[in-house]
Amino acid sequence: LEVIASVEPRIAEATRQELADQRASLKLIASENYASPAVLMTMGTWFSDKYAEGTVGHRFYAGCQNVDTVESLAAEHARELFGAEYAYVQPHSGIDANLTAYWSILAHRVEGPWLTDAGVKNMNDLSEADWEKLRGALGNQRLLGMSLDAGGHLTHGFRPNISGKMFHQNQYGTDPETGLLDYDALLRKAREFKPLILVAGYSAYPRRVNFAKMREIADEVGATLMVDMAHFAGLVAGKVFTGEEDPVPYAHVVTSTSHKSLRGPRGGFILATEEYAPSVDRGCPMVLGGPLSHVMAAKAVAFAEARTPEFQGYAQKVADNAQSLAEGFLTRGAKLVTGGTDNHIVLLDVSSFGLTGRQAESALLDAGVVTNRNSVPSDPNGAWYTSGIRFGTPALTTRGFGREEFDTVAELVVDVLSNTEAGTNKAGAPSKATYVLGDGVADRITKQSAEM
Numbered sequence: 001l002e003v004i005a006s007v008e009p010r011i012a013e014a015t016r017q018e019l020a021d022q023r024a025s026l027k028l029i030a031s032e033n034y035a036s037p038a039v040l041m042t043m044g045t046w047f048s049d050k051y052a053e054g055t056v057g058h059r060f061y062a063g064c065q066n067v068d069t070v071e072s073l074a075a076e077h078a079r080e081l082f083g084a085e086y087a088y089v090q091p092h093s094g095i096d097a098n099l100t101a102y103w104s105i106l107a108h109r110v111e112g113p114w115l116t117d118a119g120v121k122n123m124n125d126l127s128e129a130d131w132e133k134l135r136g137a138l139g140n141q142r143l144l145g146m147s148l149d150a151g152g153h154l155t156h157g158f159r160p161n162i163s164g165k166m167f168h169q170n171q172y173g174t175d176p177e178t179g180l181l182d183y184d185a186l187l188r189k190a191r192e193f194k195p196l197i198l199v200a201g202y203s204a205y206p207r208r209v210n211f212a213k214m215r216e217i218a219d220e221v222g223a224t225l226m227v228d229m230a231h232f233a234g235l236v237a238g239k240v241f242t243g244e245e246d247p248v249p250y251a252h253v254v255t256s257t258s259h260k261s262l263r264g265p266r267g268g269f270i271l272a273t274e275e276y277a278p279s280v281d282r283g284c285p286m287v288l289g290g291p292l293s294h295v296m297a298a299k300a301v302a303f304a305e306a307r308t309p310e311f312q313g314y315a316q317k318v319a320d321n322a323q324s325l326a327e328g329f330l331t332r333g334a335k336l337v338t339g340g341t342d343n344h345i346v347l348l349d350v351s352s353f354g355l356t357g358r359q360a361e362s363a364l365l366d367a368g369v370v371t372n373r374n375s376v377p378s379d380p381n382g383a384w385y386t387s388g389i390r391f392g393t394p395a396l397t398t399r400g401f402g403r404e405e406f407d408t409v410a411e412l413v414v415d416v417l418s419n420t421e422a423g424t425n426k427a428g429a430p431s432k433a434t435y436v437l438g439d440g441v442a443d444r445i446t447k448q449s450a451e452m
């Protein structure tokens, strides 16, 4: 920090403060974690200075021999860790991984056959008229993903996201009674809509998914099954999700982030079958530019960590702790979407406290409990104010919390929300954003949570 302070002291100070804040508060954001010192240190090296567009052994720049070592090792660890036929570790983030995967699938399923039919190997050889036709074909494909309010991610066909714009998109939800995925309803929708790509995976669905069933549905309608395991990659790596709950044997393409439950550096990666590997391998230059070599190095370190028995123990604790948190809420009378959890996420419906997600999120933050508001299925408050709070156990499990501590977390959260009232705006009208936290509650809870 001294080196940074000698150039820009305010950045050094913000960095120091971030460490203090992350240590003092209860980090319950389901997509966050604490990476190991080895992972963090690997990101801060001179690999950041090196350009290496292309792929291993086939670069558009000279002097990439060390980056080749790094990228090969990261890919090898990823293949071994997940039992995948092929791994691509260049995407800079989860969104990049999804975009790269979409274009790879389009290249494999649409562009390749189209060029073969046209008798052309290279698209640069196409006439302007044929090029327009190919672009039309690429832009006329269908994607079916989980809706945002059911727990899907915005890259799964949400209209304002590029995935909702580049595809004709349709969404599947969950059963209105149980909040659970309804595979029969999904099959009916897929038969009707006939997607090129069926996307499985979620950001806020607190349950496991049966990927064998997902693959059956995809096969029946001729779709490519893409699973976005960004959230639960750590539970797959740690062998908590096995058999039909492990996406790798069933999906054609699996995308992920490396920084959530997997506890690596911020970044993305893709796993694929041999069949899809050649198109995914063209991620750069198709979608990506120069890879972040320092981050690929840190991915290799994180994957190596995840291959240890210690990581398997950690992943099991993440799931056990989520059970404890859910039970802690339920025994205190709170309402959970789907009535519980069997992954690392607990989705609390805060409407029974008379609050919006926005109000609950702010009140909890005042008390040192860091969460994020989240839509619940068919949310009456929409995606901005919402009616839910999403909790995740990966970060505090890294800090050593166990079942007992997570029960206390549930107690603190219920204490804060029971002592918070919806507020009004300046004109005295009800407001979905303002809230009144009971006297002394924030201080009391902050003190308790800082001691944990």
Ligand code: PLP
Pocket: 031, 092, 093, 094, 095, 096, 098, 153, 155, 201, 202, 203, 228, 229, 230, 231, 257, 267, 268
């Ligand atoms: N996919 C899923 C399921 C996610 O939950 C997220 C992040 O929240 C992403 C993709 C995007 O990841 P990133 O923020 O690294 O782009």
